[in-house]
Amino acid sequence: DRFRQLGHPEKFTGGRISAILPLNADTILVTTIQNGIFYFAGNTFEPWKTQDDNLIINNRIYCADLLADGKLALGTSLNGLVILDRQRRICHHLNKKSGLQNNTVLSLFTSKNGGLWLGLDKGIDFVDVHSPFSTFFPDGELQGTGYTAGINNGKLYFGTNTGLYATDWKSYYAPGEKEKFSPVQNSDGQV
Numbered sequence: 001d002r003f004r005q006l007g008h009p010e011k012f013t014g015g016r017i018s019a020i021l022p023l024n025a026d027t028i029l030v031t032t033i034q035n036g037i038f039y040f041a042g043n044t045f046e047p048w049k050t051q052d053d054n055l056i057i058n059n060r061i062y063c064a065d066l067l068a069d070g071k072l073a074l075g076t077s078l079n080g081l082v083i084l085d086r087q088r089r090i091c092h093h094l095n096k097k098s099g100l101q102n103n104t105v106l107s108l109f110t111s112k113n114g115g116l117w118l119g120l121d122k123g124i125d126f127v128d129v130h131s132p133f134s135t136f137f138p139d140g141e142l143q144g145t146g147y148t149a150g151i152n153n154g155k156l157y158f159g160t161n162t163g164l165y166a167t168d169w170k171s172y173y174a175p176g177e178k179e180k181f182s183p184v185q186n187s188d189g190q191v
Contacts, residue, residue: 019064021072031064031074050088052174055079065108065116067129073116075105081118081127090174092129100125147191157184159191 019031027041029048036057037048050056059079067073071091072084080095080103095103100120107119116127148159156169164187167180 018061021064021066023066029064029066029072031061033060033062033077037061048088050084050090052082052090055090056082062104062106063108065110067110067116068114071129073108073110073129075108075118077104077106079103081105081108081116083129089172091172092127094127161190163187163189164191 016033017030018033019029021029021031023029023039027039030038030040030045032038034057036053037050038045039048056074056076059076059082061074062077063075065073067083070086074082074084076082080093080098080100082090083092085091094100100118101123102121104121105118106121109117109119111117114130116129118125118127145161146158147161150157151169154169155166158165158181164184165181166184167182
């Protein structure tokens with residue numbers, strides 16, 4: 001029946017709040033445009049640290065939403081959509097370079113079937129967050145056409161019309177690692 005001040009509001013000085021999300025029964029997440037992410041549990045706000053805080057903070061969190069599977073979607077004003085998994089790692093980073101119409105995500109909406117709609121500075125985009133597919137650029141911004149992929153002896157290989165590319169096989173790739181492939185010697189051309 002009344003408003004009361006929570007915790008320490010000075011943590012938000014200069015960092016306008018962009019979203020307040022219920023993380024679980026006794027914890028909320030607060031995203032800010034310039035100061036990153038905080039959680040409130042009990043009586044105080046504390047930083048909700050990730051291994052990619054610099055990328056997140058520098059690109060300004062303009063909006064946020066929790067997905068049904070517990071992942072956190074962050075719309076940034078400078079670098080598109082960032083999705084963090086439950087371990088607070090970036091599992092998806094989509095921007096103009098990877099297919100969005102532009103890099104300014106002004107709003108997010110999760111549909112009943114779990115799709116993610118993005119209100120952008122110049123239009124609306126849909127992201128199928130449940131797709132088993134991910135984007136890799138083995139030859140730098142996919143200048144060629146991909147024809148095949150495979151795993152062999154701890155390496156992930158991509159065959160394209162410009163050659164064969166390889167990287168070490170891992171179960172998790174940070175977004176920047178999805179572009180760190182090496183051409184396989186003597187494999188130029190159609191593979």
